[in-house]
Amino acid sequence: MEPIIVAKDLKKFYRTTNIRIKALDGVDIEILPGEVCAIVGTSGSGKSTLLSLLAGLEPPTAGKIFIKKRAIHKMTESELVDFRLQNIGFVFQSFNLMGTMNAVENVALPLMFKGISRGTRTQAAKKLLGKMGLKQHFYNKPAELSGGQQQRVSIARAIITKPEIIFADEPTGNLDSHTSVQIMDIMTNVARQRNATLVFVTHDPEKALYADKIIHIIDGKVDRIDINEQKLEGNI
Ligand SMILES: Nc1ncnc2c1ncn2[C@@H]1O[C@H](COP(=O)(O)OP(=O)(O)OP(=O)(O)O)[C@@H](O)[C@H]1O
Ligand SMILES: [Mg+2]
Numbered sequence: 334m335e336p337i338i339v340a341k342d343l344k345k346f347y348r349t350t351n352i353r354i355k356a357l358d359g360v361d362i363e364i365l366p367g368e369v370c371a372i373v374g375t376s377g378s379g380k381s382t383l384l385s386l387l388a389g390l391e392p393p394t395a396g397k398i399f400i401k402k403r404a405i406h407k408m409t410e411s412e413l414v415d416f417r418l419q420n421i422g423f424v425f426q427s428f429n430l431m432g433t434m435n436a437v438e439n440v441a442l443p444l445m446f447k448g449i450s451r452g453t454r455t456q457a458a459k460k461l462l463g464k465m466g467l468k469q470h471f472y473n474k475p476a477e478l479s480g481g482q483q484q485r486v487s488i489a490r491a492i493i494t495k496p497e498i499i500f501a502d503e504p505t506g507n508l509d510s511h512t513s514v515q516i517m518d519i520m521t522n523v524a525r526q527r528n529a530t531l532v533f534v535t536h537d538p539e540k541a542l543y544a545d546k547i548i549h550i551i552d553g554k555v556d557r558i559d560i561n562e563q564k565l566e567g568n569i
Pocket of ligand 1: 349374
C-alpha cells in the first residue's frame with residue numbers, strides 16, 4: 334500500500350534572540366491510508382511541531398512533506414487553506430471553538446467555508462452532534478459545555494467535511510481520565526469506521542495503545558517506530 338503521508342528529512346528550526354532551537358532535526362516517516370498513528374515523546378521533543386508541519390499549519394525549515402502525493406512544502410498559503418479544507422480535520426488540545434457560536438454553528442463552520450447552504454450544513458451538524466450524544470446541547474456555547482462535551486464538538490467540527498486525514502494534538506490533554514477514554518474511543522472509532530487516517534499526539538503511553546503504529550520522538554528525531562499488535566478498541 335502507498336503511504337498517504339510522507340515526511341522526508343523534515344527540519345524545523347526556531348530562532349529566538351540569539352539561539353537556534355532545533356524543534357525537528359531530520360524526521361522521516363510514512364503513514365498508510367486508514368492507519369491510526371500515535372506520536373509520543375517528552376515535553377519539548379517536537380511532537381506539536383511535527384503535527385503542525387504535517388497538517389500544513391507551519392512551513393518546514395527544510396525537508397519535504399507529501400500528502401496524497403501532493404507536495405505540501407511547496408504550496409502557497411491559499412493552496413494550503415484549500416487543501417486542508419478538502420482533506421484534513423484538526424483537533425486541538427484546547428478545543429479552539431468559536432466562543433460566540435453555539436455547538437451547531439461551530440460544527441457547521443467548515444461546511445460554510447465549502448460553500449454549502451445554511452439549511453444543509455445545519456442539518457448535517459445536528460445529525461453528527463446527535464450521534465456524539467450532544468442532542469441536548471445543540472444551542473449551547475462552548476462556555477456552557479464541559480471539557481469533554483467541547484472536545485466532542487471539536488471532533489465533530491474536524492470530521493464534518495469527511496476528511497481523509499484527522500490530526501489531533503493532545504486531544505485529551507485537558508480532560509480527566511474517564512472523559513479521556515471516552516474521547517479516545519470516539520476519535521479512534523470514527524477514524525476506523527470511515528477508514529480515515531488518524532495521527533494523534535500524546536504523552537500518555539496508555540493512549541498510544543489505541544494506535545496501529547507508535548512513533549517515538551526524542552529531541553526532534555524519530556527514536557523508534559513501534560507496531561502495536563494489541564491495539565485498544567473503543568467501545569462507543
Ligand atoms: N513558535 C516557537 N518559537 C520558538 N520555539 C518554539 C516554537 N514552537 C516550539 N518551539 C520549541 O521547539 C521545541 C519543540 O516544541 P513542541 O511544541 O513541538 O514540543 P512538544 O513535544 O509538543 O511538547 P509538549 O509535550 O510540551 O506539548 C521546544 O523546545 C519548543 O520550545
Ligand atoms: Mg505539544
